[in-house]
Amino acid sequence: MITVTINGKLVRAKEGEMLLAVLRREKIDIPALCHHEAVEPYGACRLCMVEITKKEWDGWKNMVTSCLYPVADGLIIQTHTTDLIELRKTILDLYLARCPNTPEIQDLAAQYGVTQTSFEEVAEPNDCILCGLCTRICDRMGFGAISAINRGHGREIAPPLKNAPPDCVGCLACALNCPTNYIKYSDIGHTREIWGRKFELLRDVRTGQSTITREFAEYLSKHRNIPQDYFELNDESHRKETALSLGKIAIWSREESQ
Amino acid sequence: MIIATPKQLEQLAAEYKKTADKHKKMVIVCCGTGCLANGAQKIVDAFEECLSRRKVKDFTVEAVKKTGCHGFCEQGPLVVIEPQGTFYTKVKPKDIESIIEKSIENDEVIEKFLFTNPKDGRKIEKYPDVPFFSHQHRIALRNLGKIAPFDIKEYIAVDGYEALAKVLTTMTPDQVIDEITKSELRGRGGGGFSAGKKWRTCRNVPSDVHYVICNGDEGDPGAFMDRSIMEGDPHSVLEGMMICAFAVGAKQGYIYVRDEYPLAVIHLQKAIADCEKHGLLGDKILGTDFSFSIRIARGAGAFVCGESSALMRSVAGEVGEPRAKYIHSVVKGLYDQPTVLNNVETFVNVPVIINHGADWFREIGVPKNSGTKVFSLVGKVRNTGLIEVAMGTTMREIIYDIGGGIIDGRPFKGVQTGGPSGGCLPESKLDLPVDFDSLTEAGSMMGSGGMIVMDDKTCMVDVARYFLQFLVSESCGKCVPCREGLYQLHKLTIKICEGNGTEDDIEKMEKLSQQIVVGSLCGLGKSGPNPLLSTIKYYRDEYLAHIRDKKCPAGVCRNLITYRVIPELCTGCLACITACAYHAITGQKKEPHVINQELCEKCGACVAVCKHDAIEVS
Amino acid sequence: MIMVLQDIQREYRYLPCEALLQTAQALDVKLSKVFSVATFYNAFSLNPKGEKVVRICVGTACHIRGAALIKEQIEHHLGIKAGQTTEDMKFSIEVVACVGACAMAPVVIVNDKYHGGVSVSSATRLVKN
Secondary structure (H helix, E strand, O other), rough: OOOEEEEEEEEOOOOOHHHHHHHOOOOOOOOOOOOOOOOOOOOOOOOOEEEEEEEEOOOOOEEEOOOOOOOOOOOOEEOOHHHHHHHHHHHHHHHHHHHOOHHHHHHHHHOOOOOOOOOOOOOOOOOOOOOOHHHHHHHOOOOOOOEEEEOOOOEEEHHHOOOOOOOOOOOOOHHHHHHOOOOOOEEEEOEEEEOOOOEEEEEEOOOOEEEEHHHHHHHHHHHHHHHHHHHHOOHHHHHHHHHHHHHHHHHHHHHHHH | OOOOOOHHHHHHHHHHHHHHHHHOOEEEEEOOOOHHHHHHHHHHHHHHHHHHOOOOEEEEHEEEEEEEEOHHHHHOOEEEEEEEOOOEEOOOHHHHHHHHHHHHHHHOHHHHOOOOOOOOOOEEEEEEHOOHHHHOOOOOOOOOOOOOOOHHHHHHHHHOOOOHHHHHHHHHHHHHHHHHHHOOOOOOOOOOOOOOHHHHHHHOOOOOOEEEEEEOOOOOOOHHHHHHHHHHOOHHHHHHHHHHHHOOOOOOOEEEEEEOOHHHHHHHHHHHHHHHHOOEEEOHHHHHOOOOOEEEOOOOOOOHHHHHHHHHHHHOOOOOOOOOOOOOOOOHHHHHHHEEEEEEHHHHHHHHHHHOOOHHHHOOEEEEOOEEEEEEEEEOOOOOOEEEEOOEEEHHHHHHHHOOEEEHHHHHEEEEEOOHEEEEEEEHHOOOOOOOOHHHHHHOOOOOOOOEEEEEEOOOHHHHHHHHHHHHHHOOOOOHHHHHHHHHHHHHHHHOOOOOOOHHHHHHHHHHHHHHHOOOOOOOHHOHHHHHHHHHOOOOHHHEEEEEEOOOOOOHHHHHHHHEEOOOOOOOOOOHHHHHHOEEEEEEOOOOOOOOOOOOOOHHHOOOOOOOOEEEEE | HHHHHHHHEEEEEEOOOOHHHHHHHHHHOOHHHHHHHHHHHOOOOOOOOOEEEEEEEEHHHHHHOHHHHHHHHHHHHHHOOOOEEEEOOEEHHHHHHHHOOHHHHOEEEOOEEOOOOOOOOHHHHHHOO
């Protein structure tokens, strides 16, 4: 365990853990739009930048993205200096130029006193903030169905060749984790549609509610040793089953002990 | 034929030197890219054709040597007659016959091919006397223009691989690093970081695998130093890498070559193949325990891949996105292994330092900036080309004594150094010594060595706009400050160039620039605002002219200028009417032409073709 | 992966979709990654190029020496803009960031042949045939 100073307060941390995790643990509110615990930190949004220094640096300071900075003993951190606030304001101002109508960005910008972009808005804005979480989560899930394409300002998130992605299984991990709900999908009848591809939705044999796509179920059976018939019930039905079983065991053990 | 021991290498060197000396006379034809584009191959062909027809005493076609770039591209195609050193410029294939007759069969000098010194109008006969060359101190460019790049024998004949032999047999890796550190060799790619320190850090990382990568991406537009070295003296690059590999414990090296340099790839591949044939690459080099191989990794057209972490991702076949470097690539680089990445020019200096010593190297240049630097001197300067001077040489000497001053004698306006990461320096800075620290202090940077000279017909606001456009198209797009910020800066400069700028815009750009510098992930973004900030600093009046007076003093920004035919000077030759892509000029033959302002797009084609200076731009 | 795609690009003068699929299979990488690489780098084109590819250098030295004007003239003569190909598939125009022939600015490369010191009139001649 090591000791660091955050905004003047001494804090214990594990050597080498990322600074953002320490800050979050200390309940310090730093925005980090491209961050998600399930995937490696990316350092793209730059909002989590903080100021660091050490006694032996003789007053020299550095600004680093806390999501990617491993803590070391004696690190002195400031999270809300005027310079940092100014930086976050500018970044959010730039975000608003790209996504002027996106509530999540508007809210976050408003927290920093930016209600409208002072720059030129893009021609056809959408809600994608290019955080890359969807692609990284998809990679983590093992599918790698979508990726960031093009370079620079024209960068977008898209399936290969902008067609229905062959590697997608319709698991919805991307859509459910998108910070701005940009990724749309639809579940209608026995069909799920996402990224322009249609999937067959399996339904719970008892309640008729949708469970999972056939493709995802097959993947899980193959790679995670789950029997195919597991997917005949959805999570709710499984929980009910388990609850009933546990209840039966409770009654039986009470009977036994009497 | 494997060179199994250093002794064998020495013997071969002596043998090859004798072969080289056996020619009484030699003809050197510059085959650098510039001269090739101007028909150098035809010159070589003409020599071959002529010599097959005429028998010349003591001179065969073997004495005609194709070499790499001499650097004096403005005057190409170049032919040098050795050993006299007679220097012929702007040679054409039809001139070969008379050159053979007069200068090779006899010892006559043909005056009309000699270089004329614009300062005093005198013709200069010998190559070392030409001011362009006499002011230079060629270390990195030592073999360029002297040896045939695709012949390993010629490299060995000029003591090639002798430094490698010395290192492998008489020095330890730590001693090599000590020597390089003592020499104070700083990275020539632009970073200016101590090469010795970098090697030391890499060596100290405990790992079985270390890599050495040579950065041949040379993304700065206007720079072609590395290209010329890779094409003209590929073995010197390999030797430098080998010495580094020995020092840090690497067994595998890569040369990352820009996609736009196919000839460099070919020359390097030949050099590598020859080294492998001679046992200079592979296992147990020169009979020692040192094993090293080099592969070429090609770029695919991305400026951002000149950045170390992006480059390494590109070598690994991925998208060239940089990463935050809190853990440096020298510790965790290619495939997460400790990697030394140095520029072509840095590596090329290594064998010389080993051979002549760190103290010798430190005597050249200025304190903390030892050695020389290769620059590509281009733009509105008379003698465009490649030069190498000692660090600390002044800008004035480079532009005027070597460069010959501004074309057409126009006034000097500025010089851009360091490419898109650097800045523009005005006339008041002409006496600045050119070295890493002085340039950075003045608001620019050394960069890879591109020097773009500008005259009064260059609009500095347009230059800022141009660089921002370049950076926007090359940004990888990962982080917000660079992707969005540079885009917005670009839009603002367009606004000013079009005459719609306001006074607030300058302050807005300065503030945004500051945040981009602080917030960007990598060097592209961090140094991106430099051209804009340096032009605002030194040429603020020009920005204000665009904003307040809606004028472009240099006559470049299209919305702010008008083209008009001066009827008194117009001869009615129809040239401009033909050249105009927008059909904006009308007029009959022999009658003064008229430009229709509604249709005129201010492209300047008419001015370019008018031989009578009859078109005025205001 | 980049070198494989470069070889394909050289052979076919662009990257056909089937080639991307084959590359993904052969190298055992996800198709999305291949597509990312194919769209990230300037060297790759997803659309077929013309017989003659006219590359106009727009590097700094060439820009200062009037590359913008040369580009405009060539675009006008071929009737297409940079990045496009003529209907008859004879010509494509591309802009390149810098080809390292800066002393010969402005530079235009037609297929693999370098032309230095290009002027308004010589630019027209380059694309006339």
